[in-house]
Structures are given as structure tokens and as C-alpha cells.
Amino acid sequence: MIDPRLLRDDPDTLREAQRRRGASPDLVDELIAADEQRRHSIAAFEAVRSEQKNLGKLIPKAKGEEKQALLAQTKELSAKVKEAEAAQAEAGQAFDALLRALPNPASTDAPEGGEDDFVVLDTVGTPRDFAAEGFEPRDHLELGRILGAIDTERGAKVSGARFYYLTGAGARLELALTQLAMNTASEWGFTPMIPPALVKPSAMEGTGFLGQAADDVYHLEKDDLYLVGTSEVPLAAYHSDEILDADSLPRRYAGFSPCYRREAGSYGKDTRGIFRVHWFDKVEMFVFTTPEEAAAEHERLLGWERAWLDALELPYRVIDVAAGDLGLSAVRKFDCEAWIPTQERYREVSSASNCTQFQARRLDIRVREGDSVSPLATLNGTLCAMTRTIVALLENGQQADGSVRLPAALHPFIGEVLEPIT
RNA sequence: GGAGAUGUCGCAUAGUGGCCUAGUGCGCCCGCCUGCUAAGCGGGUUGAGGUUCAAACCUCUCGCGGGUUCAAAUCCCGCCAUCUCCGCCA
Incomplete structure (x- = not known):
């Protein structure tokens, strides 16, 4: 608020x-x-x-x-x-x-308008020219089948539409990404966290997810608990009702957790594969800092997201999200979108938001600077959303025989190439 | 899931209906004293909100929410958390 x-x-x-x-x-x-x-x-x-x-x-x-x-x-x-x-x-x-x-007033730097009024800030890398290489790229679901990495049929059988199993190389790939992401975040000064994915209404409400996004949230009626859509929720609420010393800021946390989303209103969108699912795992960056530092920290978060995508050797672009598409809490949001060859467009893989004092006021998180006590600022940014990253890695790294070449950063964790299983 | 105990200011504790405007000790901050340090002495030390140019004043805050009463930290009810024991369990 x-x-x-x-x-x-x-x-x-x-x-x-x-x-x-x-x-x-x-x-x-x-x-x-x-x-x-x-x-x-x-x-x-x-x-x-x-x-x-x-x-x-x-x-x-x-x-x-x-x-x-x-x-x-x-x-x-x-x-x-x-x-x-x-x-x-x-x-x-x-x-x-x-x-x-009342939503957080958008930054005057954020473009005016709705979903389509974003501004492209930068484009990095060059999408591969599969025609020149002489083969038609397979989509991630087909590659997942060839590699024995993704099983959506059984996901649907057991849990319903928009569920999946990661199998074999797919499971190993998520674990490798998780390891790399947590290690990298640690090196950047983030404290690794594994937070609860089930939270009380106050945590959900405090982060602003029970407003216009309420339909997208899973609620367990019997226990009045919510399944989090991102570890932003338990990480933000971690310091709720606390007063932190100014010299203990910034506090940077990297949370690994499952994310649950009802995807209400997205019927028919991205129905193939694991691009849009009801559950996925994610490593999220979360920062508590002073209001004065928030804008600079936001740039730093974007910088870390870019460094991560650089390390994964993915072509991507960065957009400045328009005011109407910011959600309740953010004053400004940068999305990174990776190139998805079979869709021939850039799709969101990460997002960095500056929520200024909006969430901190709701969650009662304050900073003590000398004699004054005031709400601090919170920011969040995706480091690695597993399913979409796997989609991007498979599609961008694929070779004519269906094998997938992985970026060097992942080699220590999983090797250089994922080979077809048959 | 069952039984019991506990929850007071940063920490520790006192407080069983109205001298509680929550006392005391520790810690912390400011000052005095002092070759230095320690000790000692004096003062301060939760947070939120309202009226206000301001000063000042007022209200709320004893885990949370109700209730009883002219009046609640104190009595009653519900909830939450912690601890101990029993049962179950990865």
C-alpha cells in the first residue's frame, strides 16, 4: 500500500x-x-x-x-x-x-499504457538460422520426447492439463540449473533459501497477490493456506513485523521453491508442452533495501538476470513493462525474454520488479536509520524459472539429430550434450 | 490427534481488578566524574495513530481476537505460537 x-x-x-x-x-x-x-x-x-x-x-x-x-x-x-x-x-x-x-503508482520512467506498450531496452545475441543450417527446428516437447526428458501425457493422466513429469535428462537438467543458479547467486552475495511454499493469508495478501491476481492463486480451503505462485511471497514475508537496522541492508536472498499458478483466463494459450504450467520450480532473487537504493538495486537485479542468460548462452531481449501491466505492487518492471525458435519470437523467462515500500507497508517491515523508523523497499527478480529455461535451452541448443548442446556453464553439472535415448 | 505448562518493553524478571502514567536488573544511548579503562553518579531507552505552523497534548499497544466491568496486563471464552509428555509419521 x-x-x-x-x-x-x-x-x-x-x-x-x-x-x-x-x-x-x-x-x-x-x-x-x-x-x-x-x-x-x-x-x-x-x-x-x-x-x-x-x-x-x-x-x-x-x-x-x-x-x-x-x-x-x-x-x-x-x-x-x-x-x-x-x-x-x-x-x-x-x-x-x-x-x-490502490496499486503502487507507476514510475514516471515506466512506459504509459497496457500489455502491448512495452519498450524494448536491449536485444542480445543472434537467433540461430536453422534454414541456413539445413534443418527444421523441433519444438521443446518433441525434443523432450526424443531425449526422454519431458512427459506431459502422464502428467495429464496423473494431475491434469498443464502438468508434466521431468524424466531422466529433464530431471537432471533442472537439478543442474538449480545447482548452478544457487551457486551463482551465492557468489553474488545472496543467501540461499528454501522457503515454505504454503503460506497464511497474511503473507499472500501482504505481497499483493490477493488483489487483481487472486484468481490465479491456489487456496486450500480446509486449512486456509495458499500455495505460493513464487517464492517472492515467503521471502517477502520472512521479515514481516520486523525492524531491520539500516546497516544490515541490503539483505539479498535467493529462494528455491515450487510455484503454483491456476492460470485462470489463459485457456487455450500455450497449451503445448511445458511453457505454461500449473506448477514449476524457480530460483528467485529477493532484496530488502532502503527506498533510496531501490532504483539502483533494480538495475543491479536486471544486471544479474542478464548475466545469467549470458551464461546460458541464450539470445534474449529486455523490455520495460508498461504501467498498465505492472501488477499491484511494482512501480517498474523489466522482463527478460528469451528467443524461442519454434515460436519465432521472444518469450518471458524472467522479470525484475521494484516494489518500493508497497509490500513493506503491508507486511510491516521497517528500517531503523538513526532515530527514524520507516518502511523499507523490496525488490524481486527471477533468476531461473526451470520449465521455461528448459524450453529455451532445448530449442536453442538442438542439433539436427535431436541431441542438445548445453552451455559451458552447465557442463560441470550435466555434461556437454544431451543425447537421444533411442 | 490427545494431555499439561508458558506467552509482560532489546534481553531477564515483578505485577491476581482502580497508587500500572507497567516497576526492577542487564544491555544500549547521552552527560558528569576520572592519568586511561573499569567502577560510580544523573538522565534517556517499544511501536503506531490523532489534533497541531510548532511546542505540547491525547489515544492505542502486556501473543492475537472477542467478552465481563464504571474500570482489565490482571477475570471469562476462542485462536495462535513455544516447551514437555503420549500417539502417528517421511
């Missing part, structure tokens, strides 16, 4: 930010009204409560008729206090609900 003071100090900026996202500025005005209502009810409650406390102090000292009179007076007051308290709580909750629905 945003700093509520902005509603009083700079509502025009908030209205403009809503417009840039393609959202309605009316919410801002509803919030201003709700804030006034809330403050009014707080003042009313505090006035009667204060009176009640003062009278209460007199009672033990009073005697006889005087005491009886006081008791009658306070009894009446007690009802008023209860009423005022209830009104205050209600106004507070109404305000809070609205406040949590």
Missing part, C-alpha cells in the same frame, strides 16, 4: 498514476473521503475515551453519594465509548480495504 499521507499531500500525482495505468482515478477520491471519515471517527472516539479515563480515576477516591453519581455518569459514558470505538474500527477498516486496493 501507499503512504496514506500522499492522499492529503499530493492526490493529483496519485490520480495521474492511475490514469497512466489505464485505471480509474475515482478510487483516489473515494480514499480521500474515507480518510476524512476515519480521522473524524478517531478524534470522536479519543475524546470520549479520554473523558472516561479521567472519570475512572476519580471513582476509587470518591465515597457515598458522590461515588454513586460518578458510577452512573461513567456507565452512560461507557456506552458512548463502545459506540465510538466501533465506529472508529469500521471507518478504519473501510479505509484500509480501499487503500489496499
